[in-house]
Amino acid sequence: MISINSRTSLFTDHYELTMLQAALHSGRAMRPSVFEAFARRLPDGRRYGVVGGTGRLLEGIMNFRFEEAELDFLATQQVVDQQTLDFLANFRFSGNIYGYAEGEVYFPNSPILIVESTFAEACILETYILSVLNHDSAIASAASRMTAAAGGRPCIEMGSRRTHEEAAVAAARAAVIAGFASTSNLEAGLRYGVPTVGTAAHSFTLLHDSEREAFQAQLASQGVGTTLLVDTYDVNEAVRTAVELAGPELGAVRLDSGDLIAQAHEVRALLDSLGNENTRIVVTSDLDEYAIAALAAAPVDSYGVGTSLVTGSGAPTAGMVYKLVSRANDEGDFVSVAKAAKNKTSVGGRKYALRRRSPEGRAVQELIGIGHRPQDDGDDRALMNDFVVNGVLVDGWTGNAGVQRATARHQASTAELPSSWRRLQKGEPVIPTEYES
Amino acid sequence: MISINSRTSLFTDHYELTMLQAALHSGRAMRPSVFEAFARRLPDGRRYGVVGGTGRLLEGIMNFRFEEAELDFLATQQVVDQQTLDFLANFRFSGNIYGYAEGEVYFPNSPILIVESTFAEACILETYILSVLNHDSAIASAASRMTAAAGGRPCIEMGSRRTHEEAAVAAARAAVIAGFASTSNLEAGLRYGVPTVGTAAHSFTLLHDSEREAFQAQLASQGVGTTLLVDTYDVNEAVRTAVELAGPELGAVRLDSGDLIAQAHEVRALLDSLGNENTRIVVTSDLDEYAIAALAAAPVDSYGVGTSLVTGSGAPTAGMVYKLVSRANDEGDFVSVAKAAKNKTSVGGRKYALRRRSPEGRAVQELIGIGHRPQDDGDDRALMNDFVVNGVLVDGWTGNAGVQRATARHQASTAELPSSWRRLQKGEPVIPTEYES
Structure with a gap:
């Protein structure tokens, strides 16, 4: 410590x-x-x-x-x-x-x-x-409701940007105590030894001349086990590109906008049809415990939670x-x-x-x-x-x-x-x- | 700094x-x-x-x-x-x-x-x-609505205990920028040179064998210009005791519970009847911008705002x-x-x-x-x-x-x-x- x-x-x-x-x-x-x-x-x-x-x-x-x-x-x-x-x-x-x-x-x-x-x-x-x-x-009280709603699916704390920078570190710590699997907050990793995770944001895709180029860059640097963000332009096209470039070992795709339930089903079917049964789906768009519960029947593998976690969900x-x-x-x-x-x-x-x-x-x-x-x-x-x-x-x-x-x-x-x-x-x-x- | x-x-x-x-x-x-x-x-x-x-x-x-x-x-x-x-x-x-x-x-x-x-x-x-x-x-956005609602009456930031300890310092700073007159947060005083204020809580009254003894102790230590908290037991009795002990120069009395509008009128009338026209009334019970606005017509001299300030009032x-x-x-x-x-x-x-x-x-x-x-x-x-x-x-x-x-x-x-x-x-x-x- x-x-x-x-x-x-x-x-x-x-x-x-x-x-x-x-x-x-x-x-x-x-x-x-x-x-x-x-x-x-x-x-x-x-x-x-x-x-x-x-x-x-x-x-x-x-x-x-x-x-x-x-x-x-x-x-x-x-x-x-x-x-x-x-x-x-x-x-x-x-x-x-x-x-x-x-x-x-x-x-x-x-x-x-x-x-x-x-x-x-x-x-x-x-x-x-x-x-x-x-x-x-x-x-911790809000986080506990979220992990309860998530059942066995891992929750990732990613709310640092929505709260005071020191409160963010404490929030990551409290979230892990209440069952979150990991956090995006590096300082929390350093101070409390909690696992930190993260791959890339939309800006990374926009930096490159095309989504394909961005995916290639990320895969080359982070390996095929990485999570590719697939909603910068057209989701289905992005998933096809991701699978084409990464192959069947692609770790995960991330959805950060739109109708997550419908999209999760669509993306799951597409991934499966392309032979990527083991590629996971991470969803991250303004989730709270209610949204997590609503996604229980959707083919989602993990939840990234930001604003509602660090603000105590109301x-x-x-x-x-x-x-x-x-x-x-x-x-x-x-x-x-x-x-x-x-x-x-x-x-x-x-x-x-x-x-x-x-x-x-x-x-x-x-x-x-x-x-x-x-x-x-x-x-x-x-x-x-x-x-x-x-x-x-x-x-x-x-x-x-x-x-x-x-x-x-x-x-x-x-x-x-x-x-x-x-x-x-x-x-x-x-x-x-x-x-x- | x-x-x-x-x-x-x-x-x-x-x-x-x-x-x-x-x-x-x-x-x-x-x-x-x-x-x-x-x-x-x-x-x-x-x-x-x-x-x-x-x-x-x-x-x-x-x-x-x-x-x-x-x-x-x-x-x-x-x-x-x-x-x-x-x-x-x-x-x-x-x-x-x-x-x-x-x-x-x-x-x-x-x-x-x-x-x-x-x-x-x-x-x-x-x-x-x-x-x-x-x-x-x-x-700052919440604070601005509060100072707007308060008109010319000073607002005091006192929400430190309701938010992360570092967020509290930043909140005090932001409140002052948006027109708050002062804060209870000492670290904010040290770091940013903003005015800090405070006198006593209910625990101080309860520590002593009687309210009278507590008031005597506070007046002896802080002078008659202090603010006496008058709602630990019976408000009217406390106001009478306060005036008896401090005389006409008593700085202020603080109300922290009950129906603030009715109580402010009652206490104002009592203070005036006792010759304490210059003793101010501070109110501090779970105020937000709406409560402050509702108190506009009440004889209140300043507002202490806690929880709703540091949580951005919703x-x-x-x-x-x-x-x-x-x-x-x-x-x-x-x-x-x-x-x-x-x-x-x-x-x-x-x-x-x-x-x-x-x-x-x-x-x-x-x-x-x-x-x-x-x-x-x-x-x-x-x-x-x-x-x-x-x-x-x-x-x-x-x-x-x-x-x-x-x-x-x-x-x-x-x-x-x-x-x-x-x-x-x-x-x-x-x-x-x-x-x-």
């Missing part, structure tokens, strides 16, 4: 630091506190969410330091006073972080991440924690919040706290979570204990993992290994859901969330 | 480099070529778009280099062959880049960025160019594409090229653009000349600017100065539009795009 962006501490809202200043001033900053990240609801009609980002978040929290450039800025701009600057200069997260494994499915009010520390330490991580979890979980943010749910009083006893006013109430108290499962291993309920661990009936699965203990990162969650582990977790977690998890139409969460106090 | 992320070359789709390899192999890679970034259409019902990201894009292109880590990765993973690696090791963009000024408004098919170089050089910039322009323009990507529109043939003559198949046709040829204006200075048409500069009638405004000339960056577009210039450009460009630009309901672009060939 190569991290090019070691500086994370100013991915932070101004108010986190002014709150810190005021709490240092009032003497409350060191109160032991519990913050919880959770989503009050899933995006409209979604049946489950997928936790994304945890691995890279934990790396970023370990790099959450205020060094000269940051401290100079905060001092010059008078964001905070000297006492606060001194605190920040020495800041190292020293508390505990627990939570759902990356790749795990989640439901409304699942306690996805719990930070136990002083108020000061836990407060200033808020913005960064939510940025990473909200973005990556939105992508839900570009997971809507998670990060709330103080418990903190010590002057006697050192923990007190549950929650905002009371109007339409944004939260449930106070330290949470524990269990996925209740039937004797057959089928998930039936998301059970959240408030202030205690719910009892495992023997078939259940505990959902909270130790990520950071007394400021020390627990092995296995970060880096390339973390991505692989999260990919396996996603597969195992969806496999135990009721079969309705694959339904794309709007509905209720596939299992209910219940509190036990 | 401090750039922490100097490495941009692998924010690139795999196929850009395999295309390069095949073009080097076929001998076509050095053909002089013209690529164009444009949007075929605006997001559903939008009347204009706003160009965002150009300044930071140009900085990134100047840093677009393949160094040891990148080359090692590409070699180890066998993404490209040795000839291509040698080309990349020596890569410095040496061509020309023209385009719309950052902050400029655009319409369907406006030629927002034009890259003139060899195919090799222009091709490999595709993914990065589109990532930056698509993200930042989506945010249009999280600007949908721009980057197409080869012209390239030299063997005789060295430029030939217009365009994909012909099906539903994604483009207009080939090198473009020039002019905003046709009435004698009163009102924009009436987006006029695009194909292969020639349209004639200025005397009242018109040329839209293409030189950004990079023979590989050398033109001064004034990047860094903090670039942000300020873009902010001014946005203001001037919207001011000359027909007044219908402020309409939020769906409709046609406020001026038509016409081609002149």
Whole structure:
């Protein structure tokens, strides 16, 4: 794992630091506190969410330091006073972080991440924690629906150009966790060891004096196993040319426009008639999970997904919040706290979570204990993992290994859901969330 | 301007480099070529778009280099062959880049960025160019509608937690260009010199033993000019406590939940009755341009906007594409090229653009000349600017100065539009795009 962006501490809202200043001033900053990240609801009609980002978040929290450039800025701009600057200069997260494994499915009010520390330490991580979890979980959740719709056919992530360049890297990572086979994003390959793929675009064909010349050039350079893009001019003519030049070993043809269902059938028949039964068909035109599902009966071999993947297919943010749910009083006893006013109430108290499962291993309920661990009936699965203990990162969650582990977790977690998890139409969460106090 | 992320070359789709390899192999890679970034259409019902990201894009292109880590990765993973690696090791963009000024408004098919170089050089910039322009323009376009709806009332960008942490920095920058007064994002303050603001969240109130204690702590630390958050428990009680503790100089109160219109009236009346006519009201609960417009008649002093800003208010990507529109043939003559198949046709040829204006200075048409500069009638405004000339960056577009210039450009460009630009309901672009060939 190569991290090019070691500086994370100013991915932070101004108010986190002014709150810190005021709490240092009032003497409350060191109160032991519990913050919880959770989503009050899933995006409209979604049946489950997928936790994304945890691995890279934990790396970023370990790099959450205020060094000269940051401290100079905060001092010059008078964001905070000297006492606060001194605190920040020495800041190292020293508390505990627990939570759902990356790749795990989640439901409304699942306690996805719990930070136990002083108020000061836990407060200033808020913005960064939510940025990473909200973005990556939105992508992982959308990606999971797409790979579910694709069945066993591989999905290729190719949305980099439709989102911020760094978000694109995180999106590629999240997509792979949720079952995508590969990505077009090279930086994601470098940073996370995920497979990258790609061959050519329309511009390559247009650069050459003819489509034939372009195909010849690509085959000469990349070999007959390559994927030729056949919709720059006339698709059938392009397929004939491709087969003529590459022979029966041509790897694949790509369709990027038009009526993909009709065209896939036509191209499949043509390829077969020309003796290219093993040449695959890749489709890539503005696909989302619905378009993928609609192509299930078409002779398509893999799906390239761009815009809708990196924009969360209608839900570009997971809507998670990060709330103080418990903190010590002057006697050192923990007190549950929650905002009371109007339409944004939260449930106070330290949470524990269990996925209740039937004797057959089928998930039936998301059970959240408030202030205690719910009892495992023997078939259940505990959902909270130790990520950071007394400021020390627990092995296995970060880096390339973390991505692989999260990919396996996603597969195992969806496999135990009721079969309705694959339904794309709007509905209720596939299992209910219940509190036990 | 401090750039922490100097490495941009692998924010690139795999196929850009395999295309390069095949073009080097076929001998076509050095053909002089013209690529164009444009949007075929605006997001559903939008009347204009706003160009965002150009300044930071140009900085990134100047840093677009393949160094040891990148080359090692590409070699180890066998993404490209040795000839291509040698080309990349020596890569410095040496061509020309023209385009719309950052902050400029655009319409369907406006030629927002034009890259003139060899195919090799222009091709490999595709993914990065589109990532930056698509993200930042989506945010700037949404932000512009919000500041338009807000009239003269200041808007505060506070969406960092709802998007990728780096996208958040870019979003803050884009929001300020489109008229936002400030942001909560500290990194944006550090990198681009934009004003940052913030005071406290609900967790600060909940940390303390009472709301009164929390307010006292905040006032003691931040002074009476601060903004107190008054909706943790009972709003009216909180306002009374705030005024009691801070007196008539209390800066502002913030409402973050409930029926904002009714509450704003109630709180305004209460503040006035307590003698706090100068205490402002800030509202911040899931606002978008429609909610801001609905609050126009309410006694609100400023708007904090989060989720809907950073997700482009329903249009999280600007949908721009980057197409080869012209390239030299063997005789060295430029030939217009365009994909012909099906539903994604483009207009080939090198473009020039002019905003046709009435004698009163009102924009009436987006006029695009194909292969020639349209004639200025005397009242018109040329839209293409030189950004990079023979590989050398033109001064004034990047860094903090670039942000300020873009902010001014946005203001001037919207001011000359027909007044219908402020309409939020769906409709046609406020001026038509016409081609002149």
